[in-house]
Amino acid sequence: MNSVILRGNYRLYAFAGYQSMRDALPYLPQVVLAKALTDVAEADVRSCLQRVPESGFKNYLQPLAGQQHYCSAKRSFISALQLLYKSNGYSARYVVIARG
Numbered sequence: 001m002n003s004v005i006l007r008g009n010y011r012l013y014a015f016a017g018y019q020s021m022r023d024a025l026p027y028l029p030q031v032v033l034a035k036a037l038t039d040v041a042e043a044d045v046r047s048c049l050q051r052v053p054e055s056g057f058k059n060y061l062q063p064l065a066g067q068q069h070y071c072s073a074k075r076s077f078i079s080a081l082q083l084l085y086k087s088n089g090y091s092a093r094y095v096v097i098a099r100g
Contacts, residue, residue, distance in 0.1 A: 002084060002088050006045075010097055010099050012080050012097055014095055036093065037081075037093055042073050042077070055071065056072060056073075057076035060082075
């Protein structure tokens with residue numbers, strides 16, 4: 001199961017189906033958020049994303065050493081999902097954010 005480190009000890013996991021998410025929940029550390037992707041609001045994930053000083057939030061597809069521009073929390077979360085899609089090979093319908 002692939003994941004993306006969001007901030008510190010927060011990790012983002014993506015699942016293609018509800019049953020696969022439910023099956024994985026007991027094996028994940030402290031679950032902060034487990035929702036369908038369509039139900040996730042920006043306020044739900046804002047506290048879990050990494051902030052970049054004077055630049056907004058981290059774009060998980062671009063290295064920090066490169067030229068930075070403002071990235072909103074919504075855009076940052078989408079870039080983390082895109083990075084997961086590259087490693088998993090399937091689109092996310094359900095997401096879990098776990099701490100630990």
